[in-house]
Amino acid sequence: MQSQTENKKLNVLFIVTDDLNCDIGSYGNDQVLTPNIDQLAKNGVLFGNAHIQYPLCGPSRISFMTGLYPDQTHVKRLRIYLRQTLPRVTTIGQRFKQENYHAVRVGKIFHYHNPRDIGTAGHDDNYTWHQTVNPYGRDKIEEYKINTLKKRSYGGTLSWLAAEGTDEEQTDGIGATETIKFLDQYAKSGENFFLAFGLYRPHTPYVAPKKYFNLYETDEMKVPKSNDAYLKTLPAPAAASVRKKIEQRNLEEGLAKTIKEAYYATTSFVDAQIGRVLDKLKATGLDKNTIVVFTSDHGYHLGEHGHWQKQTLFDNATRVPLIVAGPGINKNEKIMEAPVELVDLYPTIMDLMGFETPAYVSGKSFAPILKDSKARVRKSALTELRVDMGKNKAQGYSIKTSRYRLTQWEKNGKFEYELYDHKYDKKELRNLAQSGNYKKIKDSLTNVIKHRIAEARIQPDGLGPVNSNQKEWSEPKTVHSMPK
Numbered sequence: 001m002q003s004q005t006e007n008k009k010l011n012v013l014f015i016v017t018d019d020l021n022c023d024i025g026s027y028g029n030d031q032v033l034t035p036n037i038d039q040l041a042k043n044g045v046l047f048g049n050a051h052i053q054y055p056l057c058g059p060s061r062i063s064f065m066t067g068l069y070p071d072q073t074h075v076k077r078l079r080i081y082l083r084q085t086l087p088r089v090t091t092i093g094q095r096f097k098q099e100n101y102h103a104v105r106v107g108k109i110f111h112y113h114n115p116r117d118i119g120t121a122g123h124d125d126n127y128t129w130h131q132t133v134n135p136y137g138r139d140k141i142e143e144y145k146i147n148t149l150k151k152r153s154y155g156g157t158l159s160w161l162a163a164e165g166t167d168e169e170q171t172d173g174i175g176a177t178e179t180i181k182f183l184d185q186y187a188k189s190g191e192n193f194f195l196a197f198g199l200y201r202p203h204t205p206y207v208a209p210k211k212y213f214n215l216y217e218t219d220e221m222k223v224p225k226s227n228d229a230y231l232k233t234l235p236a237p238a239a240a241s242v243r244k245k246i247e248q249r250n251l252e253e254g255l256a257k258t259i260k261e262a263y264y265a266t267t268s269f270v271d272a273q274i275g276r277v278l279d280k281l282k283a284t285g286l287d288k289n290t291i292v293v294f295t296s297d298h299g300y301h302l303g304e305h306g307h308w309q310k311q312t313l314f315d316n317a318t319r320v321p322l323i324v325a326g327p328g329i330n331k332n333e334k335i336m337e338a339p340v341e342l343v344d345l346y347p348t349i350m351d352l353m354g355f356e357t358p359a360y361v362s363g364k365s366f367a368p369i370l371k372d373s374k375a376r377v378r379k380s381a382l383t384e385l386r387v388d389m390g391k392n393k394a395q396g397y398s399i400k401t402s403r404y405r406l407t408q409w410e411k412n413g414k415f416e417y418e419l420y421d422h423k424y425d426k427k428e429l430r431n432l433a434q435s436g437n438y439k440k441i442k443d444s445l446t447n448v449i450k451h452r453i454a455e456a457r458i459q460p461d462g463l464g465p466v467n468s469n470q471k472e473w474s475e476p477k478t479v480h481s482m483p484k
Contacts, residue, residue, distance in 0.1 A: 010327065010353055011186070011290040012096070013281060014196040017270055018057070018108060018203035019310065020296035022048075022321050024267070033215055033268045036275030037323070040294060041334070044325025045370050048336035051381035051400055053343055055298040055310045055317040057203075058111035060342070064297075065091045065110065065128070067346030067361035069382070069456035072463075076386055078111060079472035082124055088464030090358050092346055093128035096194035099355055104182055106133045107175040107198035111297075114155050114203045115140055116478055118171055129196075133178045137171035139163060139207040143481040146205045149247045152480050158248055158308055159205035160262035162213040167272060170209065172199045176273040180280045187284035197277060201270050202300075204309070206262035208269035216264055221257035224427075226306025233431045235416035237387045237394035237409045242307035242314075249306065260302050291326035291352050295342065304427065311385060313398040313407045313418075314428050318383040324348075329370045337402040339381040340366050360460035382452045399449050406445040408453075417442065 023029045026041035027048065053063045054070045058078040063070055066089050070076050074085040082089070093103040108114065110123035119136030139161075148159035167173040179197045186193050201207070231239040243249060251259070274294070281287045301307040301316045310317045322340065325331075343363035350357040351367040368375040380399040387394045389411065398407040398418075405428060407418040417433040419442050424430075432438045459466055 009192050011192055012194045013290050013292045015294045016198045017296045018200055019300050020202055021300035022319055024321055032264050034271040036271045040325055041323050042332045044323055045330050045333045047322040047340050050320050050322035050340045051318045051383055052298045052320055053383055057297050060297045061111050064342040064345050067343050067363040069362055071457045074468040077472045080470050084470045085467050091128045102191050102193045103129050104131045105129045105196045106179045108200050109196050109198040114200050135171045135174035137174050138165050138169040139171050154205045158259050161207045162210045163207050172201050172273045176276045179277050183280045183284055187286055199270050202263055202266035206266040208266045212265040212269045215268055216261045218257050218261045221260040223256040223260055223303040235409045240389055241312045241387050242305045248308045294323045296320045313385050313396050324370055333373050338376050339378045339400055341381045360462040397453050399452055406449055408449050
């Protein structure tokens, strides 16, 4: 087998974080320390207007791993398995297997509950991957030490811990170590690879070694304030989405600052593990023929609009970091306005590799932008969300253009809208849907969003059987960790 120095074929290192928003140095946040992600941005192309298609882990991950919209995958809840709805779809990992690449997962790529399922097998392992590694670290073993707003609830509730010990003892630290081992293996064997490194943080619980908490001062954290008067400016489903969890409403200021500090500390910890992997990539020389793709499964609120975590159609939840670097790709380029979607990852990676994209993939390749910053492939990015409202559900769709966000909510046949002008309101706090000055803009974007929704609902040919209306599976009660 050829060594990697002789091998001219490209490889892919796919780095996916969990619940990471754009509070990153290279995205303009000077408070958060992320030197390794920032260096990756200098080595490649950073997208500042990239959006997921559903702001929840399971539906989002299935969407970008198949290149299909949630209306096409029929997965809009956490506990629905990909093969329940699309038993014959070909994932990104499967395409690499078909091309005789070694497809490996380390950590979390498809959804499974975090932190409950850490250390266990992932969804679609036998089909998408040749080999998998399920790291299990001190953060999971010592889960009982974690501070939480809701007793024995860690993944779905704000929770945090400044941990004892080293990076290498944490689950993501172990994941980085295992990813490094694969890079050493490939450097020696010359085997081509699709290596997916999925981190479990900064998803709750925000756990990181104490040294990362020491990077920040609690009192320097700024948490936005919100009130009931603001909620009255929103359609009812939007207001419900930002007041979903009772225990996370109207947090005391000191507590809110502590929690935000923990998120930033965990983000810096995640950055350090990514840095370890990128350093090894360079040390082995594999960087010369490896495309690096870095992103997150959705954005994250840290008190904006009075909300914490995800599941809204505001920029905080839909917008994600996205950086692509490697041979033949522009360096130190920031594409801040051009909309792209994570369903576009599948065809983009295929184009970069010279592989054929399955005909049913709905995403559009943004590979041209990686070499020409003036190129454009989309005029808007589409995201959807269902919101439970008692006996009824509201269906929301949102598009983000280079300047505007329009969100459409439908409940019981009635439509309501939100419109935000990012030229003057990047925080999306002033709903202009009823403003006469923006009527033409709203009317135009309403036509656009209806067309985008119709497109996203088309079932493409070639998918094989499609099983819609699948229900979430039921689960037993969790057995929590305890002191030994």
